[in-house]
Amino acid sequence: MGFDKDFIWGAATAAYQVEGAYNEDGRGLSIWDVYGGVHGTTRYNETGKTASDHYHRVDEDIAIMKEIGLKAYRFSVSWTRILPEGTGKVNEKGIQFYSELVDKLIANGIEPIVTLYHWDYPYALHKKGAWLNSESSEWFLEYTKLVVDALSDRVQYWITINEPQCILGCGYWNGGHAPFEHAQSGDILEMGKNVLLSHGKAARYIRQHAKKEPKIAFAPIGPSYIPKDNSEAAIAEAKQKTFSTMGEGFSFSLSYWSDPVFLGHYPKELYDDFGDRVPEFTKEEWELVTEPLDFYATNIYYSQGDKSGEGYPENRYQGSPETHIGWPMAPEVMYWSARFLYERYGKPIMISENGMAEHDWVCLDGKVHDTYRIDYTHRYLREFMRAADEGIPLMGYLHWTLMDNYEWAEGYTQRFGLVYIDYRTHQRIIKDSAYWYRDVIASNGENLLSI
DSSP, rough: SSSTOOOOOEEEOOHHEEEEEETTTTTTOOOOHHHHTTTTSSSGOOSSSSSTTTGGGGHHHHHHHHTTOOOOOEEEEOOOHHHHTTTOOOOHHHHHHHHHHHHHHHHTTEEEEEESSOOOBBBHHHHGGGGGGHHHHHHHHHHHHHHHHHHHHOEEEEEEOOHHIIIIIIIIIIIITOOOOOHHHHHHHHHHHHHHHHHHHHHHHHHHHHHSSSSEEEEOOOOOOSSSSHHHHHHHHHHHHHOOOOOOGGGGOOHHHHHIIISSSSSHHHHHHHHSSSSOOOHHHHHHHHOOOOOOEEEEEOBBBOOOTTTTTTTOOOOOBBTSSOOOOOOOTTHHHHHHHHHHOOEEEEEEEOOOOOOOOTTTTTTOOHHHHHHHHHHHHHHHHHHHHOOOOEEEEEEEEBBBOOOOTTTTTTOOOSEEEEETTTEEOHHHHHHHHHHHHHHTTTGGGGG
């Protein structure tokens, strides 16, 4: 059976991780500009102020996309490049940058997929309480309107918010991402409500006002538990764990974010844990949060695994393979995530991110021979194809990432790209994995079965 003839093959980036030009052409400051690289918040105190210099090298990067045969490019818009203070005065140069980017992609036969928010919250709004402020969803709507009005005559695919788990879980609960805070669960619950309302208002505006018929999604990170064996009991246990709200770690869970959006209610387990601390939605607010979506976008890298005692968690063992960032190699998670998500939410699945970090370097012949990335992606895509073979509707696969970039708190130590970046000179070198991926795209995945 394999992938559908309309399957979308592409790659993804995020604005702060690749653009650079943090203070050029009217762009305002985000929380990453202000807090990243301060007092050990990031590895080697590195920042994304220059990043991969994509802002100045768009033409070169699109030529690379075309060379490696990408059918789609997912990018995020920098909120503060559009609204330097988060609201109010519009920066027309920012709108022009993204409008020209869209035009150039289309001219090269590459479908633009726009993500409205990928973690670079405006610092000016952070000072007003950010997601804890009850006005935050209106701020997000104001920003959304500008982007949609400017780009929707040419853009069809929209993702409202990327990995809300990391927005709150990393940014405000465990302090691993900007603004590096440690809020209490009551505040996290209130923030979560406002993030969900922001998503809902954005989705509704896109649906009602996009000039080109839109296809809209939300993009939680979605690692599933892998069943210990193929028994019904093991599968049921893995599925139950996959959708657990995880107690105090609820902001990292799948169901905390996806049940409200797709099912119209919070998981019962959340009420069991937090009772009347769970914020209430009005009927009108629930209608916003559940604005119909066209597909389920999800970012998949590894499987979940419970840790018991002092031994290994269940998704690891002594000497088990892992990527450079320390994430376990678990190709089967692509199949089980697609299956579990489709069974619960009933939407076509798009892998909006998948890839691996490694310690790439330029070899003596001037090339980057990342055979391990080829093997990793091959294994993961074969498991995704397994889901297609079972009749689960799959929309596409977007490799993370197009180019090496600023990996948030890890700085520049983790290379995820299909394209190598020399951060001293910003020279681009297409890796072996990119040429391999070109062949996968050309065959619509049929060559994945050749080994």
